[in-house]
Amino acid sequence: MKVTADDDNRLPPGRTPRVLVVDDEESLRELLELTLVGMGLDVDVAEDLSTARALLERYRYSLCLTDMRLPDGNGLDLVRLINSQWRDTPVAVITAYASAENAVAALKAGAFDYLNKPVGLDALRALVRSALKLSDAPATKNPVTPPTAQPGGKSTRLLGTSPAIDAVRASIARMARSMAPVHVTGESGSGKELAARLIHQLSGRAEGPFIAVNCGAIPENLMESEFFGYRKGAFTGADSDRIGFFMAANGGTLFLDEVADLPLAMQVKLLRAIQEKRIRKVGAVTE
Numbered sequence: 001m002k003v004t005a006d007d008d009n010r011l012p013p014g015r016t017p018r019v020l021v022v023d024d025e026e027s028l029r030e031l032l033e034l035t036l037v038g039m040g041l042d043v044d045v046a047e048d049l050s051t052a053r054a055l056l057e058r059y060r061y062s063l064c065l066t067d068m069r070l071p072d073g074n075g076l077d078l079v080r081l082i083n084s085q086w087r088d089t090p091v092a093v094i095t096a097y098a099s100a101e102n103a104v105a106a107l108k109a110g111a112f113d114y115l116n117k118p119v120g121l122d123a124l125r126a127l128v129r130s131a132l133k134l135s136d137a138p139a140t141k142n143p144v145t146p147p148t149a150q151p152g153g154k155s156t157r158l159l160g161t162s163p164a165i166d167a168v169r170a171s172i173a174r175m176a177r178s179m180a181p182v183h184v185t186g187e188s189g190s191g192k193e194l195a196a197r198l199i200h201q202l203s204g205r206a207e208g209p210f211i212a213v214n215c216g217a218i219p220e221n222l223m224e225s226e227f228f229g230y231r232k233g234a235f236t237g238a239d240s241d242r243i244g245f246f247m248a249a250n251g252g253t254l255f256l257d258e259v260a261d262l263p264l265a266m267q268v269k270l271l272r273a274i275q276e277k278r279i280r281k282v283g284a285v286t287e
Contacts, residue, residue, distance in 0.1 A: 019042070020055055021033060021064075023067040025067070050072055052078060053081065056082065062090075064089055066092075068096070079109045093106035093113075094115050102114075113179035157198070172195055172198050184196055208251035208252025209251070216257075216261035223263075227245050230281050232283075
């Protein structure tokens with residue numbers, strides 16, 4: 001069989017990243033391998049945890065894709081192993097469709113992201129590109145470094161030294177390595193947006209936009225169109241297509257400030273968009 005690269009999905013020239021695929025299902029291993037090779041990547045495959053461990057000892061990987069269930073262990077065991085010994089290697093977990101508990105457990109264990117079965121190739125390619133940006137990020141990115149300032153004198157670093165603030169810095173560094181939604185809590189003025197900006201700056205999305213939205217300042221009748229955008233003719237005054245906050249933040253980070261101020265019906269719509277990673281513009285029939 002001859003494998004050729006898909007020019008539309010190939011990565012830019014440079015060092016060829018190496019990806020490890022761990023799954024006991026042969027057909028899925030082959031699908032993942034063909035897709036990744038088509039992107040111009042080097043790929044190794046393993047059918048169990050012991051083989052994966054041996055390959056990790058031998059090669060440096062830019063990404064590991066692992067199933068949750070393996071013949072000789074659990075995908076979470078591999079996530080923990082990589083996070084303890086090869087911290088520069090992002091790990092993504094493949095879970096059964098609608099298995100939210102597994103996905104949450106994987107993210108808490110330190111997984112970069114997750115894919116649901118059946119695996120969508122477009123979602124796989126997007127995940128791989130994000131993971132490779134994170135893997136290639138400079139090692140000097142560290143929230144513990146001394147504060148710097150943005151134009152206008154605004155600090156882009158957390159100030160202070162104490163066990164509590166050090167724990168916050170560690171959490172920020174850990175969250176930055178994940179594609180999972182992050183819930184930032186704290187009293188007014190405690191630095192929630194600063195924490196969100198640091199997560200963005202330390203992530204593989206740092207070159208993308210950071211869109212901050214004050215949810216409490218949006219009129220209720222405009223909420224859906226502001227968040228999701230609209231199609232031309234969707235309502236009176238919609239003279240052209242317009243993107244919403246979600247599409248504007250594509251490839252970067254969307255920070256929803258004071259999200260609890262939104263009506264419950266809008267919160268439900270936002271939750272679905274975050275979970276499904278899809279939106280539908282106002283007036284559109286497809287997502």
